[in-house]
Amino acid sequence: MNYQEALDWIHGKLKFGIKPGVKRMTWMLEQLGNPQENLKGVHVVGTNGKGSVVNNLQHIFSEAGYEVGTFISPYIMDFRERISLNGRMISKEDLLACVSLVKPVVERLPLETDLKSATEFEVITLIMFVYFGRLHPVDIAFIEAGLGGRDDSTNIFKALAIVCPSIGLDHQSILGQTYAEIAAHKADVLKGGEPLIFSVTDSSARQVFVAKAQEIQSSLYELGQDFFIEEVQTNLTFHSADYSLTNLKLAMPGRHQLGNAALAIQTALLLKADYPQINDKAIRKGLAQAFWLGRTELMADNLMIDGAHNNESIQALVNLLQKDYAGRTIHFLFAAINSKPITDMLDQLAKLGTVSVTSFDYPNSVALADYPSAYAKVADFKTWLNETYCRDSKNFYVITGSLYFISQVRQWLLKSGCN
Numbered sequence: 086m087n088y089q090e091a092l093d094w095i096h097g098k099l100k101f102g103i104k105p106g107v108k109r110m111t112w113m114l115e116q117l118g119n120p121q122e123n124l125k126g127v128h129v130v131g132t133n134g135k136g137s138v139v140n141n142l143q144h145i146f147s148e149a150g151y152e153v154g155t156f157i158s159p160y161i162m163d164f165r166e167r168i169s170l171n172g173r174m175i176s177k178e179d180l181l182a183c184v185s186l187v188k189p190v191v192e193r194l195p196l197e198t199d200l201k202s203a204t205e206f207e208v209i210t211l212i213m214f215v216y217f218g219r220l221h222p223v224d225i226a227f228i229e230a231g232l233g234g235r236d237d238s239t240n241i242f243k244a245l246a247i248v249c250p251s252i253g254l255d256h257q258s259i260l261g262q263t264y265a266e267i268a269a270h271k272a273d274v275l276k277g278g279e280p281l282i283f284s285v286t287d288s289s290a291r292q293v294f295v296a297k298a299q300e301i302q303s304s305l306y307e308l309g310q311d312f313f314i315e316e317v318q319t320n321l322t323f324h325s326a327d328y329s330l331t332n333l334k335l336a337m338p339g340r341h342q343l344g345n346a347a348l349a350i351q352t353a354l355l356l357k358a359d360y361p362q363i364n365d366k367a368i369r370k371g372l373a374q375a376f377w378l379g380r381t382e383l384m385a386d387n388l389m390i391d392g393a394h395n396n397e398s399i400q401a402l403v404n405l406l407q408k409d410y411a412g413r414t415i416h417f418l419f420a421a422i423n424s425k426p427i428t429d430m431l432d433q434l435a436k437l438g439t440v441s442v443t444s445f446d447y448p449n450s451v452a453l454a455d456y457p458s459a460y461a462k463v464a465d466f467k468t469w470l471n472e473t474y475c476r477d478s479k480n481f482y483v484i485t486g487s488l489y490f491i492s493q494v495r496q497w498l499l500k501s502g503c504n
Contacts, residue, residue: 088177091184092164095212098191098205099448105236109200113211114241116190120218121242126154126226127352128242130234130271133398134250134284134345137337137377139227141349145371146225147171149362154217154226156239158206161378161492162499168213170223175216182220183212206231210238225360233260235273243276246355247303249283250348252290253397258424268293277301282352284308284344306351314347323350330365336376338409341401346372379491381405384498387481388474392488394421399430402485403437413481414438418469419460420490422449428457434485435460441469445490466494467501475503 086094114121127142129135136157146153153171160166165174175183187208195202203211210231217226225245230237233256252268260267268290275281281298284307285291291307298305306312312325314333321333321343335346350368357363381391381402393402406415415438421427434440442456443463453462463469466484474482484494 101204121214123218128244129248130230131249132253135229137345144375148371149367151224154223156213156228207238233270264290272297280304282306312351314343334373339405392491393485421486
């Protein structure tokens with residue numbers, strides 16, 4: 086099997102869809118000697134901000150001299166971004182070695198059990214645990230949950246800490262209709278004793294986390310209560326009960342990134358007893374370098390791409406544009422998958438500028454005909470870019486929606502660009 090054949094085998098599992106639950110992961114990992122038990126990791130759950138928190142933590146710990154693994158989704162430019170070492174994606178050779186180990190087990194699963202076939206996300210998660218727990222052990226891994234927490238395939242290891250940057254109304258058909266129901270899925274990754282570092286604005290969701298932490302004796306560290314970042318003009322300062330750090334610079338724009346940075350700092354400080362090389366310099370330099378592809382990313386002076394894929398992340402984008410691009414004429418191109426609150430998301434954008442919608446090549450992407458009639462429909466994002474941004478340097482253009490869509494746009498911009 087070569088690399089492309091391995092990649093095709095992984096993607097071939099997409100047809101099995103989403104199957105909440107950890108029984109398949111438990112069985113497969115047992116067949117592989119439970120490599121996840123060797124892992125020292127932090128589990129990052131929540132609705133928005135998971136990737137940014139993982140990215141911040143990776144840069145801080147790498148800057149401190151530790152070997153750091155990360156697991157994220159989705160990828161933007163290359164599938165191998167999902168599993169990385171010190172910010173560098175897994176090599177093709179290592180990915181192929183992992184596939185060679187897990188493929189026989191994955192294929193035995195539906196033959197030897199009544200659990201049916203593994204999903205694509207489960208296979209990728211399995212590869213990650215094998216890589217960081219067996220083939221290439223790391224000092225620490227930062228693992229982003231996929232969907233929810235309790236029934237997510239990443240919920241199969243005992244974390245050093247749990248981080249939750251937000252709770253929003255997303256994936257409601259699976260996780261529940263209310264903030265509290267969704268929070269219950271996320272909070273159930275707590276196994277007992279590990280600290281919870283969190284930021285939850287909805288009172289009912291917050292109470293779920295507080296009750297769960299008290300039940301299993303996990304200590305709580307809440308943004309805005311136990312630690313915070315304040316911004317005075319251009320100076321950012323982190324404060325907690327016994328620590329302050331001034332003159333912070335963030336690579337990522339937007340007020341929502343202040344909270345994500347604060348969560349990463351507090352997590353790093355809590356882990357410092359086991360990772361004594363964490364210091365002020367590593368935190369400052371790490372955050373200043375923690376750029377994140379496809380998130381409020383300027384591709385040109387007048388073109389931004391941002392994977393704002395639900396109501397809360399759209400609101401964060403709108404807040405950023407209102408603050409940093411006030412007075413600019415803004416034109417949006419939007420595309421999403423069909424499980425999102427499309428009408429509400431579009432309504433938010435329409436208050437700030439003109440909005441066009443499009444579709445893209447991905448399972449469950451919203452068909453062009455299914456968008457509200459009030460918005461201009463674009464058959465191909467490349468055509469839209471060539472007819473707007475490419476010919477107009479005065480106005481400001483924003484492409485947003487699904488990260489899967491943003492990935493396709495970014496790749497095209499870098500490879501082809503304007504005609």
